[in-house]
Amino acid sequence: MAGIVACVLLSFVTVVNAQVQTSFMEYIQSRMGVLEDRIAQWHDQSTRYSSELRDFKNQVLKMLENIEKERDSVRNEMENTNIRVDRLEREVDYMETQNPAPPCVDIDEKLTELQISKKKKKEKYEKLTDCSDVISQVNAMKILKRYGSSAGLWTKDPIGNSEKVYVFDGAGNDTVFVFSRMKEFTLSSSTRKAARIKLPFPWIGTGHVVYGGNLYYIRQGDEFQVIKFDLANKTVVDSAVIPIEEQVPVYGLSKFNYIDIAADEEGLWFIYATKENERNICLAKLDPSSLGIEQMWDTPCPIENAESAFVVCGSLYVVYNTKLPSRSRIQCVFDVSGTISSENVPIVYFPKRYGSHSSMKYNPKDKQIYAWDDGYQIIYKLSMKPKEELY
Structure with a gap:
């Protein structure tokens, strides 16, 4: 079982x-x-x-x-x-x-009387160099950067081998920025890499120059005064009251400029205007050592619509524009030696860019113009030719 x-x-x-x-x-x-x-x-x-x-x-x-x-x-x-x-x-x-625009020769009886009465202005100018070039055209332009205010100036010393770049921001200030060379100025996004020189008196306008290690700038007080400032020692070497009565703005489109100091192959010059001759720009030769005026001229170049000017080989070149910015142009030339005149010099045009030039500084060493155009720093390369080729 x-x-x-x-x-x-x-x-x-x-x-x-x-x-x-x-x-x-x-x-x-x-x-x-x-x-x-x-x-x-x-x-x-x-x-x-x-x-x-x-x-x-x-x-x-x-x-x-x-x-x-x-x-x-x-x-x-x-x-x-x-x-x-x-x-x-x-x-x-x-x-x-x-x-062409109407010639910038406008002679009236008053101007004729002034030219006759001022014997010093009629004296023949004795050239210091054999420079005999005249501007034929603007050969090239280079926009370096945009820095600072709409008005200002930047320049180099044409005497010696210094590569320093001096920047004056604004039409009134007391601090100069110094860059050791052009490349440093171009690549710097600010002034942190720049040396600063604080001037004993603030400047007015944009008509200053650096020449032979000294800064020549305009100070406004009771009277306009030119200050010669040693950039190495940072001291005032000399100063002088400008012996020009009843000054008015020298450029119709740059009212902040009463005196524009220019440098060329011959030395230093004053570009100015007075109530005595309100319609035209005046020119004077300046002694860099004594700050005295050696010789004076009344030019036929009108103040109206002028924005800046510079001197090359003893010839004053006045740059004109319009109130609505257009192409800047050299429309009036005055040669102190009487060799050339506006009639036999072609009108030279600058490429149209931003606004108008608040300063144009000619450097006789490199034959270039350092311009300040509405806050942009520009270099103009000039083409030159002998004055004899104009005839």
């Missing part, structure tokens, strides 16, 4: 194990089917994403190709525009040359 029971139990256990195995296998097969379905979905999604990515890549490449074509088209249009602008400027220059 026990053997029968054992056999029955063994058969029962075998049947149960077979059912469990069958259920387990069915479960495993079911899970594998679910995984296969999910893998198939992932494969389909990956294929779709790859296709979309490929389509997107093709779209981007096509857009980049179109952008490149548009950029080339815009570049060609800009080049054509520049060519047209250059052609237009040449045509304007030609028209202005063919139809």
Whole structure:
């Protein structure tokens, strides 16, 4: 009997194990089917994403190709525009040359009397050098940077080998910024790298020069005074009251300038104006040592619409503009030796840029003009020719 029971139990256990195995296998097969379905979905999604990515890549490449074509088209249009602008400027220059502005000779009886009465002004000027060049054109222009106020000046010493750059910010101040060389001034975003020289008296206007290690600048008090300041020792070497009565602004478009000191191959000059001759600019030769005036001239160059001036080889060049800034131009020339006049010197135009020049400082050493145009510092390279070629 026990053997029968054992056999029955063994058969029962075998049947149960077979059912469990069958259920387990069915479960495993079911899970594998679910995984296969999910893998198939992932494969389909990956294929779709790859296709979309490929389509997107093709779209981007096509857009980049179109952008490149548009950029080339815009570049060609800009080049054509520049060519047209250059052609237009040449045509304007030609028209202005063919139809020049009214001559800046306006002699009245009062001016004639003044010229006759002032014997010193009529004396023949004795040149100190053999310089005989005249400006023929502005050969090149370089915009260095934008720094400071709309009015100011920057310059170098034409005497000696110093490469220092002196910056005067504003038409009235008492601190001069000094950069050791041109590159340092160009690359500096501020005046932190500049040395500072605090002057004993504030300056007025933008008519100052650095010459032979000294700063010659204008101080306004009860009377206008020229101060000679030693830049190395930082001391006042000399000063003198300017012996010119009833001064008025020398430039119609730069009312802050009463005296403009200029340097050239001959030395130093005063450019000024007085109530006695309100309509025209005057010129005087300055002795750098004694600060005395050696000789004086009344020029035919009008004050109206003048913005700045400078002297080259003993000739005064007056730069004119309009109240609405246009192209600055040298429209009046006065030669103290009487060799040339405005009638036989062509009008020289400066490239149009920002506003008008608050200062233009000629450097006889490198034949360049250091200009301050509405806060921009600009270098003009000049082309020169002998005065004999004008005739």
